Amino acid sequence: MPSKGQSLQQNCSIGMNVQRAAPSLRRLGSLTSEEKRSKGQVKLRLYLGYMAAWGPLFLLPTVFLLTAGSERGLQQVQNWWLSVWASNGWSVAGDAANQDMVYVAVFFAIGVGSLLCGLLRAVVMVIGTVRASRRLHSQLLSKIMLLPMMFFDTQPAGRLINRFTKDTEAMDIQLGPCVSAFLVMLSSAVASIVVICTVSPWFLIAVVPLGAVYWSVQNVYIKSSRELKRLDSVAFSPIFNHFNETLQGLSTVRAFRQSGDFAAKNLGLLNSSNRCWWPLQVANRWLGIRLELIGVSVTYLTALMTAVWTPVNAGLAGLAVTSALSMTGIMNFMVRQSAELEINMNAVERILEYEDEGTEAPPVVDDRRPPSDWPSAGVITASDLYVRYREELDPVLKGISFSTGPAEKIGIAGRTGCGKSTLMMTLYRIVEPIRGSLTIDGQDILDMGLRDLRSRLALVPQDPVVFSGTIRSNLDPFSQYSDDKMWSALRQVSLATVIETFEGGLGLDSVISEGGNNLSVGQRQLLGLARALMLGSRILVLDEATSNIDNATDELIQATIRTAFSNCTVLTIAHRLHTIMHSDRIMVLDNGRIAEFDTPKQLLKNPEGMFSALVEEASKKSLSRSKSQAKVADLVATEAQRVLALPSMKERAP
Ligand SMILES: Nc1ncnc2c1ncn2[C@@H]1O[C@H](COP(=O)(O)OP(=O)(O)OP(=O)(O)O)[C@@H](O)[C@H]1O
Ligand SMILES: [Mg+2]
Incomplete structure (x- = not known):
């Protein structure tokens, strides 16, 4: 199956042979594919990508490593200084008290140096991880905003919510300390190994086989826990999805007394997700037992060797046992932290997963920018337009060709599912044609920037979208218009009285609840219409914009549109035929083709x-x-x- 990016490219390539596409058998596939789960080792480029997100030129990670190394190095130097002090190996001119003061002062200075390095390391870690989290989150958000609509048709919302909640939280909270602990561990391990091998170089012989044993244990653990973590993350998406759907359809669920079933399904999904979480904890214990066992065995063998099999003097035996203890401790820590890091990188892996998805066309194409007064006449011309929603589907529009006159009022009718809304979506390039051409006032709209195109048209879609906020923020999200203009638009759509007497009498500042739930569907449509009226575009597209409005108001609005938009091209889709009966011409669509196009x-x-x-x-x-x-x-x-x-x-x- 081609990647989404490829399929978008193919969708956009005008002139492609439609006959080749979409054998109906392929439709049998499901709409949403299984959520992708990476396999195998976390890629190096992912680690580099994460570290690069800390800041420019790997500056912060470098400072972090240097300070962590210095902190650990200074701690070792402090130990060394203690041994010098103990053996009185530093002679300074003056009496014994003076000598002691020098030892204390140097010891103190090294301690302060180590502390300062630790402090700087912690500050750099906080700045770096917060910056990385912010940057990757914004990167995901901007990417999602630019993905084509077909992506959202095939991806349940739960998957996106999962990335913006659980994965982002893991990146914010768990990953930072994990990266920090891993890097500190790495520098400590290097420092400790250097010291141990300087004091007892023969221990180097033990490091290699010991490393191999630890590596093999880690290998088994990391392979299984990494996959378990990925399964755990994926198992969360259906929970979010189900919860989201339940909230949206709450009244239906209650009306049909299905609350119990929905709660049970939620519980079932939680159980399924725990199926991965539990083995993850068990795997952790598995690792713990093995690491402890190896550590204890090595120390025990060292003790046996130095005390029983080949006895050496007590000092040397003590040194060997302490070295064995600290070495196994370091190995333990290394195995744990590197495994933890790889497991937690799963969050970054998932957040960056959509990076390679193909996006919509760019907002602006420099050498295809329309003139500032475009469209001036509002002549829309389509020629042999073929449109399909996804590569594996048959075209919905099949060779549409038409041309409107300047400022013509076109009504569009046809049976449900014949492609009326798709034609409007194509005009907006929400869905891209696979063949044919589409121009407005002679300007090809298929190769211009999307922002340039969409900002010049006014569309009232079939299901009006109203955001939570106020009437004002919905009518004028970019604070471009005066109150007078907003009131005038509200009056034109017969909504002014409703807003004036809205809860609390706040007028334009009346609060709109989530999804516009405190407005009726008809009122939401009117608000959408008012928004379109204020744009003052030369082309107005109304897709069932008044379908939920009473006939008298609809009549009034149609009359308003006829006068307010007398100089504009208006495309009106309506099932209620009297709405479009006054149009200059009516286009009748039938199964994706124009069946009739003439005056009523x-x-x-x-x-x-x-x-x-x-x-x-x-x-x-x-x-x-x-x-x-x-x-x-x-x-x-x-x-x-x-x-x-x-x-x-x-x-x-x-
Ligand atoms: N997002 C989508 N993905 C796949 N197919 C789609 C999508 N949206 C619409 N379709 C299909 O395209 C065809 C035309 O749909 P469209 O919404 O354009 O119909 P319509 O004429 O506007 O119908 P209605 O009068 O009910 O609004 C339908 O068969 C529908 O199943
Ligand atoms: Mg429709």
Whole structure:
């Protein structure tokens, strides 16, 4: 399977042979693939990447190593000075008291030096790890913001939440001390080995086989614990995902009395995740026992050798046993810390996992920047446009070609799933065409920067997105407009009275709760519409923008749009056909192709046409079921009659 980056590139390559793509059998694959889990050793470039994130030119890691080495070195020098003092091996002019003062002063100075180095090391560690955490977190965030929409279609939100919570926390809290302990251990080990081998060089003979034994134990531990840690991290994503979904669908879960089942599933997921955590702890104990056993055996053998098998004098035997003790202690520490470091690097590995994913097109392409007054006429021209959501799927739009006039009002109709919203998404390049061309006022929009393109169009999508904050922060997130302009937009969409009397009477500063939950869906749509009105764009795209709004308000808004946007091209998608009945032309889509594209009058003149069928279908509802449907159907029929002066649809209905 190609990587996401590759598939994006392929998706973007216009002119690709569509026939080659998407054999329907490939659709049988699942939408979301299993969460990726790295295998084998953590790559060296990952360690280097993490250290590089501490700051420029590896400066902080270098200072850290130097200070850690100096701290440990000075501690050894202090020990050496003690032995000089004990053997009175330094002669200074003056009496004995003076001599002692010199010993104390030097001992104190070395101690202070070591302390200062330790302090500097700790400060550098804190600065470095905090900087690295910040940088990698921002890197992940900016990457996620630039990933194409198809990435989010195939990645459950839980995976992303996992990276932004648990992995980030592990990087913030566990990794820093772990890196620090590893580097301190490394410098201490080097210093200790140098000292031990200087005092008793024959111990070098023991270091090599001892190292091999420790290495083999570490190898077994690290291989299993690294994989267990990766499994543990992956097992958390479904928990986040399930929790997130449960919160979103809480009212449905309660309405169907499924709270118990959802809680049980949550518990089951927690249990599954513990399946990896528990063996991880057991593996840790496994290592502990082996390390202690090796340490004790080496010390015991050294004692046997120096005291029983080949007895030496007491001083030498004591030295050998102490050396063995400290050597095994160091080895123990080295094995543990290097394993801990590799395990904790899993967090960085996961945070950097999306680095190679392909992103959307750049926000600005310097040699393809549109003029500042673009689009001035608002003429949209599409030619042989093919669009599909993912490489393994069939195209949703199949050879769409059309051209609008300047400031034309186009209605778009068609059955559910025929590709109306996809056409709008393509205009915004939320999804990239695989073939064909798309221009606005003669400027190719498929090769310009995304920010340049999207900032010049106004779109009200099918599901309005309202952020928590205030009415003001939602209408004008970049503080560009005056209060008067905002109120005027709110008045145009008939929302001003609602906002004036909103909870607390705070007007534009009224608080909007998470996801706009304290607004009705229709009010959220109106807010989206007000946002689009304020942009003052030459092209306005409305995707079912008034589908949840009562008919009277809808009528009012359509009239407002006709006057406020008289100089603009307006593309309106609507299932409620009376909404688009006043359009200059109506495009009827059928299964990704344009079935009809003409004035409403011409379309209605053809009783066999698809638009007539849609109108007839709507008007038949007036004879059926609910009052509201009947009312809508009446409206459609009346509008159609007005457009065509045809006999009443009701009369024509069988
Ligand atoms: N993110 C997606 N990934 C894969 N396929 C998608 C995606 N979004 C839409 N589709 C598919 O594309 C087709 C067209 O969808 P689209 O949303 O454009 O329909 P629509 O005409 O707007 O329908 P509606 O009137 O219900 O809004 C559908 O078959 C749908 O399954
Ligand atoms: Mg749609």
